[in-house]
Amino acid sequence: MFVSTIKSSPAISDQPLNHIRLFSFKTVQMRTFHLTWLMFFTCFFGWFGLAPLMPAIRADLGLTRVQVGNTIIASVSSTIIARLLIGRICDVAGPRLTAVYLLLIGSVPVMLAGLAKDYTSFILFRLAIGVIGASFVITQFHTSAMFAARIKGTASAITGGWGNLGGGVTNMAMPLIFSVIAGFGISSHLAWRYSMIVPGVMMWFMAYLYYRYTKDTPAGNFSETGRGAAGPFFRRANFSVLADWRIGALALAYAMCFGMEITFDNVACLHFVDTFGMSLRSAGFWAGVFGAMNLFARALGGSLCDKAGGRWGMKGKGLLLAGALLLEGLGLIAFADSPGLPAAIAFMLAFALFLKMASGAVYGIVPFINEKNVGLVSGVVGAGGNLGGMLFSCLFRSDSLQYTSAFACIGVVVIVAAALVAFTQWTRVADVSDPGEPAPPLAEKSALIQPRLS
Numbered sequence: 479m480f481v482s483t484i485k486s487s488p489a490i491s492d493q494p495l496n497h498i499r500l501f502s503f504k505t506v507q508m509r510t511f512h513l514t515w516l517m518f519f520t521c522f523f524g525w526f527g528l529a530p531l532m533p534a535i536r537a538d539l540g541l542t543r544v545q546v547g548n549t550i551i552a553s554v555s556s557t558i559i560a561r562l563l564i565g566r567i568c569d570v571a572g573p574r575l576t577a578v579y580l581l582l583i584g585s586v587p588v589m590l591a592g593l594a595k596d597y598t599s600f601i602l603f604r605l606a607i608g609v610i611g612a613s614f615v616i617t618q619f620h621t622s623a624m625f626a627a628r629i630k631g632t633a634s635a636i637t638g639g640w641g642n643l644g645g646g647v648t649n650m651a652m653p654l655i656f657s658v659i660a661g662f663g664i665s666s667h668l669a670w671r672y673s674m675i676v677p678g679v680m681m682w683f684m685a686y687l688y689y690r691y692t693k694d695t696p697a698g699n700f701s702e703t704g705r706g707a708a709g710p711f712f713r714r715a716n717f718s719v720l721a722d723w724r725i726g727a728l729a730l731a732y733a734m735c736f737g738m739e740i741t742f743d744n745v746a747c748l749h750f751v752d753t754f755g756m757s758l759r760s761a762g763f764w765a766g767v768f769g770a771m772n773l774f775a776r777a778l779g780g781s782l783c784d785k786a787g788g789r790w791g792m793k794g795k796g797l798l799l800a801g802a803l804l805l806e807g808l809g810l811i812a813f814a815d816s817p818g819l820p821a822a823i824a825f826m827l828a829f830a831l832f833l834k835m836a837s838g839a840v841y842g843i844v845p846f847i848n849e850k851n852v853g854l855v856s857g858v859v860g861a862g863g864n865l866g867g868m869l870f871s872c873l874f875r876s877d878s879l880q881y882t883s884a885f886a887c888i889g890v891v892v893i894v895a896a897a898l899v900a901f902t903q904w905t906r907v908a909d910v911s912d913p914g915e916p917a918p919p920l921a922e923k924s925a926l927i928q929p930r931l932s
Contacts, residue, residue, distance in 0.1 A: 493697075495625050505696075507624040507696055511621060511624060513691060515638075518638070518642070521580075521584065521644070522641065522647075523652075524585065526644075527677045528607075530765060531673065539594070539600060544875050547874050547876070550741075550744045552608065554741075556608035557609065557611035560611065561614070565854050565855070566857060567853075572695075573616045577616045577620075577685075578688055581682070584607070589675050591603040591674045592671025613641075614638065615856050617637050619853045622634055623852075628788070633780075634780060635783070636777040638776055639773070639777050646770040646772065650765075652673060652762070654759070659673060720854075724904060725859065730898065732837065732863040732866070734806070735806060735834070736863035738833055738866065743768075745874050768826055771830040776837050776838035779802060779834065783842030792846065795839065795843050800897070803832075803899060807890065807891075807895075809832060810886070810892060812828070873887060
């Protein structure tokens, strides 16, 4: 039904949309909107498919806590470099082909992960699989190209949030897939290995849909419009934009929110099993609930960011982001100090809400930092998220530090980062007029400096 609908509905406009019609597939903008979040959603199955199965994998491979922690770090560390590269590739080759090749190449280590026989081979597979996490940069880049300035933040937050929803669904679905396979009399030694074939096949199907039904821009692919690969890979890059202090502040903020999100996705099942004695399926369910908050929370953050920008400009967006981070940090500390499971779940939902709102707010700001290098900026900020995830994961590999203590430490760090974000000078002269930097289109300039959106 979905495929036939999008196949028979030609694009109506070659301009970015200034509205979102969630149930429409008539325009290339809305087809791309839905397929880009589905692409990231699918990639999450491959990227985090092993995480909810870690209790079974730990027993099968005889992994120590330090080794488990190292594999978690591996799963997010390789994504740092991948996001930096993918952002630049999107600027040059376009998001469509970038996504297709990432899906096809990334599916290989996903499906072959079951060949791991020991700690060394397993951590190498997790390193290779981590590259798939760069799909997020494609999602944000592609969405930004399809929508007008006044709703870029909302659109990017929805696609990013619904894609991140894959982390929650993966925590729910992979234990079920594992259970179904084991139900046929297959040992757990083989069941977790066979389970990883499922996300690999999903990635193949998604590569076909993305190639067939999306365009790089509303006006067409880069090859049709003349934009993109005109010369060597680095010739068109303006790396001087990275000197903008706001990019560093956004990378820090994303480390605090998305970095914590992927860390929690990796350790949630282990935490609930080890701390509260849950079964693998029950732990997977509650870890999935955490991820399911992306259904609305990230979009809420992006929408509020757009509204704050319309009323107070970039300063309003920055303060909104700082406030969400502050509440996330307080929620994490409360979660760590929970006296029992009901309180832990309640505080988990609280910090999850503000964490995901902060993620939406970050990418409600990213497209307005430098419109000529959106891919580069998106990649750097996205890499900051994974750098945060890698550093936070180090706390969970220590034998001397309990998981609850690690959550509390992260909460304090997030609060400090919120203060730094709050004192960042988000508006600068270049936002309005800078002869050394291309002026933003009138629509985008209005979104930044007018007191209200019309």
